[in-house]
Amino acid sequence: MNGLNLWLHDSGVKNNFALNDRCLIFVSVLFAFIFAAIFWTAASASAEVIVENVHLNHTKDISLSADFKNNESNIIAFSYNVLFDEREILTEKATLLKNETKKQNIMLPIETKKALYDCKKHNLTFFIWVGGQKITHNEEIIMHGSTLNIQISPDGKKCLSDTIEILIKDDDGNIVKNANILIIKDDVVVKRGQTRAESFKFSPSDYGYGVGEYTIIIRQHDKISGKFYCDKTIKFPIKGRIEIMHLPQHAKISDKKEIFIKMDKVDEMYGVDGISSRLGGKKIIGFYNIEIYNKDTKQSIILSYSSNEAVFPLNLTLPGNYTITASRGDDYWTDSKDIEILSNEIILNIDIQKNVKVLDVVTGKIFADNDDNDADNVIHIDSLNVKITHPDGSITIPPIKDGKFSWTPPVSGKYEISVEDVTIKANIVSVFAFDEMFIEILSNEKKENLKVGDTVRFRVKDSKNTTLNAEIYINNEKADTYHKIKNLVNNVSVKKDGFIPINKEIIVSGNNKINIDKNVLTHGEIQTIYLTTEPKTEMNIVIVNKNNNEKIEKFGNFVEFMPSVGEYFVEIKKEGFLTVNGTFTVEPAEMNVTIDYEEGEVTVKIFSKANNLPVQNAKFNILFPGKKNLTLLTNKKGETKFKPDEWGNYVFTVEKENFLPYTSSKEIHTVDPAIVAVFIILLIAAFIVYKYVVSGRVIKKEVVSRQPAEQPTGEVIENLSQTSPLSLSGMPGDVSYEYKKESKEKGKTGKRKDREERNIISTDELKEEIHKTGTDESPLSKI
Structure with a gap:
């Protein structure tokens, strides 16, 4: 036992040693994995992804590209975020092989691309994550685009009543089409549009934009001739115009001089004289100032006048050079003119026709402002030449008798008239020649009578039949070249600098259309007629049945009714609108007729097939078999009844x-069904009784002796000899009949024959007897 115990103990020690060996191997492998992971993490943590060659691509679209570089001999898996001006635009994951450099193309969001078109510096930040370590890389990017050339007119001061024209050209001088234009005032977009083949126009006076600083932003984000263009921003002020008119350059102290002031009506945009405007709460000064500055004495005086006073006298008592300046607060420009006041010197003046039109004959006269008694100061007016300077050049008019001259302005614009080769003071006068404009209103469909809803095209020409690009207003709303007429009465005005404005009233017909729901319908259906009008209005509707002249009249734009049979004519009319008409037809309806005969009474029901409604007061005619006639009317339910008293069709x-006629026939028999039923029941009962009597024959139950029976004679014996033994089971006892031929027993007596004949029964009788006893197992049951 001790040896056994010792063996067991040694075995356990050996097993423990074996177990410890396995544990040691497991722990060694585990530590190897842990140290490998730590080493891999440390190696990854020490790895670095370098971002290089960040580039903004200007190909078909604007995109970004950057090189990610791995200088290590290990594979690096990393993720990165890209921020544009501190706004994240991309998050991605990537892997770099050993010593690999990979180019990453970065598609930019639309908002980012739009921001780049300002062509300013933007910050780009890369956050790269490698093994939990963050690497940051910063870049500055800028889009190097071309610059659009912007031309804005008028040059210099831009006034509230001016039309601002913007023309955009590319580097090659070509007009840029489809460039987006934003017009901003007080941080609000007041107008937006696109350039076309001509200049882009807007009027600050339209829609109450008012005075103030305007910002115009031009954006062209599509390539032009392979180039991208930077957004262009232009700012300029718009103020009210104030202008000194008809002030001569030279005047005498004794002359009565008047100053005329022309001003834009800014107060109409903002409210009258001190009332806050709806566009910013400003107040407009209700007066203007005139400063008279003496350039010789360096002194000035300031006079104030009400804004309603456009003319005032100018009284200067000292000779000298003066500057006259008109002003009206910050919302108006200022205007200055110079004048020289003389004491007794001769001054040449020019009197010119005021209202001047292109191609008209304009007349003028030169005269000297001097005393008639002063012989030393006589001026020979007839020897002076007159010079006229106009936008397209100048002309010189030779001396004319009495200082009179004339000329014809060739073009519209400002003309300056002066006297040549004169040694004395002479005034220069200015006159503006206006050209006439003519407007043509063309219909796309070449209609003679225009109506509301038609689209028309405007064409404006000058006196030389040259097409003009003018501003067109319809009922004080700016209209495009193509315009859809909205009103019956249209006030058309055309404006263009240098041209006489056009004011014209165009009256057109209202646009009305009749809409008939069904051109052909059946009586019983609902007809709907409604009108479409521009402008929206109610009209007189007349509906006439041409078959019976029945008329329906209504004032409105909608009719719904159930018409009777006939052909209809519809007419709508109203003053200022074209009269239009239409037609439709109503056909008779079919009838659904049901005829039921029950309990001696016929019930008739009549309905319309069109709407399944009962037909009231229909004439129901009955032709009896005996040729008697009866006519009935249907009630509200479309029903009627009658009791037939004849047998037949x-x-x-x-x-x-309004209905198609209906015809039908029906066989009606007037026998009472109860009588027929009783008759049938009696007939069945009689048949049962008869059958019982006939089949009630009693078959006598006899025990047939098993003794050999006498041979039947004749045909019966022969027939029976061919049958098989007959056994009747189920009867008391088993009765067997056997018929055998015995040729030796012939010629028996008649008495015995009668007894044997009584023992012979037919097959049918035997079946009946078996049926009565409830037993039927014999082969005869199959007969």
Whole structure:
């Protein structure tokens, strides 16, 4: 036992040693994995991804590319985020092989691309994550685009009543089409649009934009001639115009001089004289100032006048050079003119026709402002030449008798008239020659009578039949070249600098259309007629049935009714609108007729097939078999009844206005069904009784002796000899009949024959007897 115990103990020690060996191997492998992971993490942590060659691509679209570089001999898996001006635009994961450099193309969001078009510096930040370590890389990017050339007119001061024209050209001088234009005032977009083949125009006076600083942003984000263009921003102020008119350059102290002031009506945009505007709460000064500055004495006086006073006298008592300046607060520009006041010197003046039109003959006269008694100061006016400067050049008019001259302005614009080769003071006068404009209103469909809803095209020409690009207003709303007429009365005005404005009233017809729901319908259906009008209004609707001249009249734009049969004519009319008409037809409806005979009474029901409604007051005619006639009318339910008193074929006809006639027939027998039923029951009972009597014959139950029976004579014996033994089971006892031929027993007595004949029964009788006893197992049951 001790040896056994010792063996067991040694075995346990050996097992423990074996177990410890396995544990040691497991722990060694585990530590190897842990140290490998730590080493791999440390190696990864020490790895670095370098970002190089960050580039903004200007190909078909604007995109970004950057090189990610791995200088290590290990594979690096990393993720990175890209921020554009501190706004994240991309998050991605990537892997770099040993010593690999990979180019990553980065598609930019639309908002980022739009921001790049300002062509300014933007910050780009890369956050790279490698094994939990963050690497940051910063870049500055800028889009190097071309610059659009912007031409804005008028040059210099831009006034509230001006039309601002913007022309955009590329580097090659070509007009840029489809460039987006934003016009901003007080941080609000007041107008937006696109350039076309001509200049883009807007009027600050439209829609009450008012005075203030305007910002115009031009954006062209599509390539032009292989180039991208930077967004262009231009800022400029717009103020009200104030202008000194008809002030001569030279005047005498004794002359009565008047100053004329022309001003934009800014107060109409903002409210009258001190009332806050709806566009910013500003207040407009209700007066203007005139400063008279003597340039010789360096002194000035300031006079104030009400804004309603456009003319005032100018009284200067000292000779000298003066500057006259008109102003009206910050919302108006200022205007200055110079004048020289003389004491006794001769001054040449020019009197010119005021209202001047292109191609008209304009007349003028030169005269000297001097005393008639001063013989030393006689001026020979007839020897002076007149010079006229206009936008396209200048012309010189030779001396004319009495200082009179004339000329024809060739173009519209400002003309300056001066006297040449004169040694004395002479005033220069200015006159503006306006050209005439003519407007043509063309219909796309070449209609003679225009109506509301038509689209028309405007064409404006000058006196030389040259097409002009002018501003067109319809009822004080700016209109495009193509315009859809919205009103019956249209006030058309055309404006263009240098041209006489056009004001014209165009009256068109209202656009009305009749809509008939169904051109052909069946009586009983609903007809709907409605009108479409521009402008929206109610009209007189007349509906006439041409078959009976029945008329329906209504003032409105909608009619719904159930018409009777006939052909209809519809007419709508109203003053200022074209009269339109239409037609439709109503056909007779069919009738659904049901005729039921029950309990001696006929019930008739008549309905319309068109709407399944009962037909009231329909004439229901009955032709009896005996040729008697009866006419009935249907009630509200479309029903009628009658009791037939003849046996035979009845003919029915139905007539009703607005319905097709109906004809049918029906066989009706007037025997009472109860009588027929009783008759049938009695017949069945009689048959049962008869059957019982006939089949009630009793078959006598006799026990047939098993003794050999006498041979039947004749045919019976012969027939029976061919049958098989007959057994009747189920009867008391088993009775067997066997008939055998015995040729030796012939010629039996008649008495015995009679007894044997009584024992012979037919097959039918035997079946009946078996049926009565409830037993039928014999082969005869199959006969």
